[in-house]
Amino acid sequence: MARMQVTLDVFQNAHRTMVLDNETPWSHPLLYRNFMPRSMQADLLASEQPTSAIECLARLQALIIYQTIRLFDDDTSARLAAAMTMPALRSSLTYFLQNVYVDDTLAFGNPPISSLLEEPSSSSAADHGLSRDFWQTWIFEESARRTIFLAYLLIRIWEVMYIFSNNNDKAEQEKKQQMRKNHKCDGRLGSSHCWYLSSHLWQARTRYEFALAYAEKNRFLIRDLDFTEFLAFGYPDDVDMFGKMVLSASMGIEAFQNWCSARGGM
Template identity: 45%
Template sequence: MQGNAPSSIPTPPDFNSLDSLMTLRATPLQPPDFSHIYGVDDIMLLNAPTFPLLPAAAVSRVQFAFKQLQDAPRMMVLENQTAWCHPLLYRNKMPRSIRGFGRAITKYFNVLDAYSSCALHLARNAANSAMISSIIESRVAEIITSEQPNTPLECLARVHALILYQTIRLFDNDVSCRLAAEVAMPSLRAAVVALLPHANFEDTLSLSNVATRFLSSSEGSFWETWVFEESARRTMLLSNYLTRIWELMRGDQGLHCDYKLGFSHCWYVSSQLWEAKSPYEFAVAYAEKSRFLISNLDFTDLLVHGKPEDVDMFGKIMLTGRLGLDAAQEWFASRGAMF
């Protein structure tokens, strides 16, 4: 063996930061042999993985997020929420299919299909597994072949539904389910791109009179707007996290770090604001509790001045992604709390 011969083993990517995990360059795509499954011709598959095992540093950053993603269908069914979807977001305005020309036309998919698919997934057993998988796959086929909506709520609901379908199938022990989920990844990416114009990545709570406005019955829509905006902000980040970590586990290469998750972003860390159930509760939390605007994964202010009770589940997902699970647990413990 010649000492100067180039190594045939590729250098593993850099896992020093969450940005490196989440800003993966897409692997060149190739046409699949079974695009007819969804009735479309332009779905592509990623190349085969080259790094099937992750370094311990990477596992420390993503394992908590994986656990929460796996739990998302259960959370949606039992609690009507996820860490990125506010429990009151669809309370009075569940997106539905529209009708036209005298027959049903699926222009805007029914997000209830994703909700009911989660319930079916939780009820799956050896006897009904094949039937439930078939139902879920047919619903995925409908959503990814339907027209992309253009209203803010419908765009957000489409991404939420696709995330739920992907969490059901990506973490399934059935190889065919995981393969089908991989086929649908470009559709999730496209839905996220369509949502981006409706996502407000600004400090929308910087108004000096915001507490007074929330207390006014005429300003109830201000809180509803925040619920949508914060759900959209979190959903954009979580979608990026899900797709990029999946690519990471496949062994995709070409990582680089831009410290922005691919785009400038922000969201609020404040469990009190997120868990408020009315404009009044939100106004009280705004006036009396701390809140931290996390921009481009900069947790400095939170780590110095924050308390464990300020951090909700989404904050934990992103905090562990940035620091690693051990460091996040140490921060909680140093303030007298369990992670």
């Protein structure tokens, strides 16, 4: 689990960063700047699945936070609670995938750079066909892409922890045996996924910073953990905390540090 240390550290502190900074590496700090969704405040297990896209995402993110608090607690009862509520995370992930369409604005929108600086309600933005806020749309899309990946990752971490847990109950042992048979390492966490590796886009805090990063900085679409293009052409300053989590887990911490050093970082 050594190569997972960065990821585990982030998971263990996710609830603190969400409360203090209103962000995690998979939830953009401006995602909820206009309002706080009910899912972040309500009893998740008692509430029904929401209908709006932003509320669906908030519920999934809240369940991830909920699970990280319990899953990585040394208290046995907390881990038991995590196991009992894992189906809620699975069902919320499935519901999100089935009911919320996550487009790729950067790939298909391709608006002129000048239009990114315009408010979507302005006449100039309307002339370019931007009826919605390009930047805010991307914030939602990228938060969703990262959250989907993290949900799959957290579920897989729990499965591994469960399989190797000390439980001599016969029924549990049979369940673990079946999980071992079904547990395949396909390099994709069991499902296709993608997200952008670009600290410049993710860390932009104004429309101008986002437009500048879009025009001048690297961005890499990481699909199914394929880092080939990034490792060949990327640089350490392209990597934000989410990228560091995934790269260190995928490559190993030492290999990732060696790559950074070879590319002029650290």
